[in-house]
Amino acid sequence: MINDLLKEAKEFIRSCYRELNKTEQELKNRLNEINKQILSKGFYEHTAFELEYGAKVAWRNSNRCIGRLFWEHLNVIDKRNLNTEEEIIKALFEHINYATNKGRIRPTITIFSQKDPNKAVRIWNHQLVRYAGYKTEQGVLGDPLSLSFTETCINLGWEPKFGKFDVLPLVIQMNENHPKLVEIPENLLLEVSIRHPHYQWFKDLNLKWYAVPIISDMSLEIGGITYTAAPFNGWYMGTEIGARNLADELRYNMLTQIGNLMGLDVKSNISLWKDRALLELNTAVLYSYKEDGVSIVDHHTAAQQFKKFEEKEMEMERSVTGDWTWLIPPLAPATTHIFHKPYKNEIIKPNYFYQPKPY
Template identity: 80%
Template structure:
């Protein structure tokens, strides 16, 4: 008998039944069923209702996420009946189409079978859509953050294109089988060309970014059960693209080029050229997504939404945990209330957790 699993299952079921106002008898009956399953099989299976609640509450408990106001609007797709790489691929394609929704992005999670002693599914990609990074003699082409995974894809037979924004294939592994590589159909990938409302030369940079951040390498843990493949998405906060992906020195590092094109003195910090270039890059990202009708939120609005989330949680008698270093936006953090607050970085379950990369 796995007493640790039973303890976590009991804590989850008690919290769940209390929040959805189920009776004490219903709770007792369910805990008896779970105890029997753990005794007989070493694990138990969630009902669909438990799965949906657990996935949503895992978002509510995600300390690093500023967008938790919408936790209860997460669309949960149950794909626990799928087992082959091809079935999982098709389900991921369905997730992409449903979540993207022609730009009106829907927060979505697709959950594949739980990990058991003889079953484990992994999606090797960090996100379902991500750009390749190639290390060449002339320097890095594309996303430097993707170099290691790109090399894995090349070793699996993927053909490189050596562009700045090449979408990587999906890599899916079932158990200890050889991972399977699948190209993503172009019609499933919505991308936004980045342009600026005032600077016409911005279009000459030929920048773009994909519309939906679909995290695919974290595991979902609910009541002691682990789902190692459970890709999920919300929509972007603009600074994730404009102040991180395109701006970080260890990623696309575009600030020097943008600063020069703005006519700024990039040799002196006192000109605050990085701040000014960063602001215009973020302006361009927000402008482009909004003009194309693709869901996105600016960091000031996101902070206001998080404040509303905090108030709602307080009304429901729940304390808000958080990782301050992640909650503050990378642009004008002191202009948000989050900067001036303190949060306990306590891990509460259900939750999403990082897991070791399967190719390292």
């Protein structure tokens, strides 16, 4: 265990100090310091610049992310000193506010204390902002993906509103304490009503989505140290909302309704009604976000940005790893260069990792 930590720490520190142009003496001193810390305490603590570098490189190494061109622009907020649920909740509110930035979204990560035998911070939410899902006699109301977490929130004392787009509360846990539940203040929430540039009836569907996808249930691993709470965000690629969240049969499942309103033959696959409905739903999402001044990227631009990222990494003599099944957009994938390229789905650290649900 100690040997593994020493190995990962040394690999990370060497990479960090090399890329940040630190001197050989600085590297040597730091490695000695870390060696002593690990042998005496069983762990070590990152300096502020090591933490910032590690979080940014974890984004650079994220095989499933098409938006990695901007990895160096990640805003890293160090909140490792916080010790209570109240302080953490305040920091999460600050993250939502800072990242949202009135629609001009800033890629941001807030990092809480590292995991050790006496301390663990967990955010139970998959994303800080997410819609509830309820089982009813007529079927699922809201987001089916949130059914179990919504039930968990209700069991913890949250009062359900039974709407299609109810924002779930935050659930925070310190160590083995009882989880703390709190509503996100409305003034922090930015949501976009979905309408279409040509179809006036689209707004009557009363669809909307939130501005910022802040992933909050993954751990961040840097040099052998694990941060179990490190919520992070970029901005949306349109297809995440238009081709998945609102379109998937196991999510909001809007395609049949849109196809009918467009006057398409939804009983025949040969009419390609799903493709047409999907295209217009994605058109509506991009149009609405742009109209409201909320950052979003279309999948063609995102693919071009990823190509630029690949070129820059090649210049730095770093190989680009990737999960092809996630990198190809769910709409018109064959029109992007990504579709025609093989990627090695090798996990390189620092990185973000899924962790078991705490509920």
